[in-house]
Amino acid sequence: MLKIKCPVCSHIMDFNTDKGILTCSECNSDISVTKIDMPEYGLYKKSSYINEIAAKNIIQDDSIVTDDIKPDINPEDIYDISAYIPFETSLDDVVNSLRAWGGKKIFTSTSFNKALNEKNISMDYYPAFLFSISAYGEIHSVCTQNDDDISSHITRTHYYDIYRKSELKNHHVLSSASDSISDMVLEGLLPYDFDKLTAYSQKSSDIKPCDKITKKSSLLYKNVRNQLTDQIYKTLWNSLDMYSSKHNSDTSVSIYDLNIKAILIPVWHLSYNNRNITKHIYINGTDKTIYGEYPLSPAKVILCSVLSGFILFLIIMCIITFII
Numbered sequence: 051m052l053k054i055k056c057p058v059c060s061h062i063m064d065f066n067t068d069k070g071i072l073t074c075s076e077c078n079s080d081i082s083v084t085k086i087d088m089p090e091y092g093l094y095k096k097s098s099y100i101n102e103i104a105a106k107n108i109i110q111d112d113s114i115v116t117d118d119i120k121p122d123i124n125p126e127d128i129y130d131i132s133a134y135i136p137f138e139t140s141l142d143d144v145v146n147s148l149r150a151w152g153g154k155k156i157f158t159s160t161s162f163n164k165a166l167n168e169k170n171i172s173m174d175y176y177p178a179f180l181f182s183i184s185a186y187g188e189i190h191s192v193c194t195q196n197d198d199d200i201s202s203h204i205t206r207t208h209y210y211d212i213y214r215k216s217e218l219k220n221h222h223v224l225s226s227a228s229d230s231i232s233d234m235v236l237e238g239l240l241p242y243d244f245d246k247l248t249a250y251s252q253k254s255s256d257i258k259p260c261d262k263i264t265k266k267s268s269l270l271y272k273n274v275r276n277q278l279t280d281q282i283y284k285t286l287w288n289s290l291d292m293y294s295s296k297h298n299s300d301t302s303v304s305i306y307d308l309n310i311k312a313i314l315i316p317v318w319h320l321s322y323n324n325r326n327i328t329k330h331i332y333i334n335g336t337d338k339t340i341y342g343e344y345p346l347s348p349a350k351v352i353l354c355s356v357l358s359g360f361i362l363f364l365i366i367m368c369i370i371t372f373i374i
Contacts, residue, residue, distance in 0.1 A: 125310055127266045133247040134175060134257060134314035137335040141169055144318045147338045148331065152345050161322040162329075162345035173335070174260040175314035177227040178236065179267045180244065181274050184307035187282035188215045190300045193293035210293070216285045220307075221278065225270045227312060230261040231332070238341030239334045242315060246336070250314065259314055267310050279303045 056063050061076035071080045145166055152158045152166075165171070195208045222244055226233050250257065282303050290296055316335025321328055322345070331342030 125268050125271050125308060127268050128179070128310055128312045129263050131177065131250050131252065131259065131263075131312050131314055133311055134250045134255075135242055135244075135246055135316055135336065136248060137173065137316040139318070139333075139335055139338055141171060141173070141318075143338060144171060144333050145169060147333065147340065148320065151340050157346055159322065159324045159329075159345045161324060165320055165322045171318050171320045171333075174317055174319055175257055176231045176317050177259045177261060177263050178231075178313055178315050179225045179227050179265075179270055180311045180313050181223040181225065181271065182307075182309040182311075183221050183223065183274070183278060183305060184217075184219045185221070185278055185282060185303060185305050186215070186217050187279075187286055187301065187303035188213065189286040189290070191290060192297045192299075193290055194295045194297070195292075196294050207294075212290065212293075214286055214289045216282050216289070218278065218282065223274045223278070224315070225265075225274060227263045227265050227267070228261040229264055231317070235332050235341055236315075239315075239317065239332060239339050241339075242334070242336060247311075247313060257314065263312060267312070271308075271310065275305060278305075 055061070056074040056077060056079055058079045059074065059077040061074050063072040063074050063079075073080045148166055148171075152162060155163050189212075191212050191214075193210050193212050195210070224236050224240070224242065226236055283301060286301060318333035318335055320331045320333075320342075323329070324345070329343055329345065331340065331345075333340050
């Protein structure tokens with residue numbers, strides 16, 4: 051039988067199979083363990099008593115104090131535009147950016163080159179919903195950290211009662227309010243500077259949206275809320291990565307502030323035909339961020355490759371002929 055000495059008084063310790071601890075009858079010391087490498091006991095596993103043990107080592111995050119928690123918010127649908135972001139780029143700037151982005155003319159689609167040469171690029175304001183959300187989440191979990199002592203064949207386990215919090219304040223999410231532009235395109239055009247929002251009045255403004263609001267902000271909010279909740283959950287769980295294991299975990303997320311605006315965002319739009327398929331390219335109207343498929347022409351690329359190979363072959367043949 052393997053004899054384990056007490057780290058305090060060196061007396062031989064006994065293993066309590068009910069509680070999963072080593073006890074010393076001489077000085078009454080005990081050691082919490084998760085496993086002991088002794089054939090007569092086998093592999094001991096942690097049980098439900100870990101909550102009681104962990105309560106002695108509470109680690110609590112008090113950095114966030116939020117009193118106004120609203121667990122469930124049901125916003126009303128919005129149909130009126132209240133603000134817009136002005137264009138900060140010219141047509142010439144956009145044409146130059148698209149040419150630099152698309153690459154050399156010899157490799158790009160003929161119809162794309164024609165659209166750029168003729169500057170067939172529209173300047174549109176697309177309707178979108180701007181969600182400004184503040185959310186708060188917390189996790190309560192019993193976590194462990196192992197301390198292996200190879201010499202005594204003991205794995206000591208330290209238990210901690212962990213409280214962690216995470217908060218997102220004034221988190222902005224932009225979602226399309228019509229079918230004329232998708233959320234994927236909007237995400238590709240980010241970022242927009244929402245500090246530059248300007249008050250909009252349909253009666254007094256010459257700015258006109260390219261499409262009407264056709265989506266319900268209340269339904270879109272549910273998707274935004276789920277995405278935000280998943281993001282906070284991920285942050286909370288990642289904060290516990292330093293621990294060996296997590297047990298009896300409890301998580302919660304609450305939205306405590308919500309503001310929804312219907313706004314207009316500036317977008318340049320170029321469309322062209324490639325093999326009877328209409329291609330679309332969108333450009334952020336403030337910083338010229340481009341979203342779309344590169345306008346490469348496969349036929350031109352293959353032709354240039356063949357010509358390059360042929361020219362290289364002729365050069366090699368000339369060198370060989372000269373050497374001979």
